[in-house]
Amino acid sequence: MFDLEGFVAKYVTKRERSLFLDDIENNRRTLADKICGKSVLVIGGAGSIGSSFVKAILPFKPASLVVVDINENALAELTRDLRSTKGLYIPEDYVPYPMDYSMPVFEKMFRKRKGFEIVGNFSAHKHVRSEKDIYSIEALLQNNVLHAKRLLDLLAEMPPEEYFCVSTDKAANPVNIMGASKRIMEDLIFSYSDKFPVKTARFANVAFSNGSLPDGFLKRLQKLQPISAPSDVKRYFVSLEESGQICLLSCMLGKNREIFFPQLEKAQMMTFDQIATAFLQEQGYEVLECACDAEALEEAKKLRSGSRRYPVCFTKADTSGEKAYEEFYTEEEKISLNRFRALGVVEGKSIPEQGNIDKLMNNLHLAFDRTETEKEEIVGILAGYLSNFHHIETGQSLDNRM
Numbered sequence: 447m448f449d450l451e452g453f454v455a456k457y458v459t460k461r462e463r464s465l466f467l468d469d470i471e472n473n474r475r476t477l478a479d480k481i482c483g484k485s486v487l488v489i490g491g492a493g494s495i496g497s498s499f500v501k502a503i504l505p506f507k508p509a510s511l512v513v514v515d516i517n518e519n520a521l522a523e524l525t526r527d528l529r530s531t532k533g534l535y536i537p538e539d540y541v542p543y544p545m546d547y548s549m550p551v552f553e554k555m556f557r558k559r560k561g562f563e564i565v566g567n568f569s570a571h572k573h574v575r576s577e578k579d580i581y582s583i584e585a586l587l588q589n590n591v592l593h594a595k596r597l598l599d600l601l602a603e604m605p606p607e608e609y610f611c612v613s614t615d616k617a618a619n620p621v622n623i624m625g626a627s628k629r630i631m632e633d634l635i636f637s638y639s640d641k642f643p644v645k646t647a648r649f650a651n652v653a654f655s656n657g658s659l660p661d662g663f664l665k666r667l668q669k670l671q672p673i674s675a676p677s678d679v680k681r682y683f684v685s686l687e688e689s690g691q692i693c694l695l696s697c698m699l700g701k702n703r704e705i706f707f708p709q710l711e712k713a714q715m716m717t718f719d720q721i722a723t724a725f726l727q728e729q730g731y732e733v734l735e736c737a738c739d740a741e742a743l744e745e746a747k748k749l750r751s752g753s754r755r756y757p758v759c760f761t762k763a764d765t766s767g768e769k770a771y772e773e774f775y776t777e778e779e780k781i782s783l784n785r786f787r788a789l790g791v792v793e794g795k796s797i798p799e800q801g802n803i804d805k806l807m808n809n810l811h812l813a814f815d816r817t818e819t820e821k822e823e824i825v826g827i828l829a830g831y832l833s834n835f836h837h838i839e840t841g842q843s844l845d846n847r848m
Contacts, residue, residue: 481506490569492520494655498690510539518544561604567611605642610697645700650682672742674848675718705792707774731756
């Protein structure tokens, strides 16, 4: 049996214990006071980060937990996982709903329950590859921005005590549409901060999260398919457990309009080819570097005959929207590094100008209502709102790679 958690701790995060355990222990009483006996709604709760948030909040004994996700199979697995975890508190009023939070049925459920005291929204398009054409871009912006506004309007009628939605490190000086959508999402939720408290968090790649490149290593190995990874992209990583803990701490301990981020050092950054190499070596394989996808595919045939030389294709990154480095805040933002042991906080964010947000929403709706709208027009609309959005366009997509 491959010990994934142990591998991540040894080779990826290089931490034997969660980076945020001390911050949780130091604030345990406050967390318990703010969560115990409360009603909790988690949207997108069957995904990697959402389910980790669920597991982080349950020990503090909320009175009820409703989890909404469009992935019915993942929602079923989350429930099996929770029920199979010895000693984990699960409230009697635990209901997983396979539904889309933008649909009328969600609003019916929300109104019937008269809202929730704690709301976490983890429903998001997270891949840079989602900007390949106008249709994927519309789906991304509908989920990350336009549908999110509809949710906020609903929450304003029955305000929660705490509202959290996850952002990304790519929202700081964005170079891709996904990052720009998350930066706009931050402004969007901040525009509702006079109605209920809003918080968010920017953090690094979640090691082996669903759909991530390292998660793909597991699936490629299961099928004895070659592994492909960039060799020049360095990234920060947190574990699945840490991702949920960051969100919990931000949601419950953050002040209105604050952004949390992990305090990580550059020495902790990893490249994807390093992770792939360590992963294959842990499985007892010798890494066989190939010059192209075709060569790697040909070499992969030998794996079924017992070869212990695993074909990989490590190349330089050249796809649209790929940022050369990661950052959690911009030079213009005010940060505090001493409120928590392992977390930094972007403080003092102002309420955005409502007129600018309304204009952006209207421009997006108008653009998506026209069948002739192209990607470049959307990039222009986003750049018109975000002065620090400098889109990187190479004409290459990750969907053209293994």
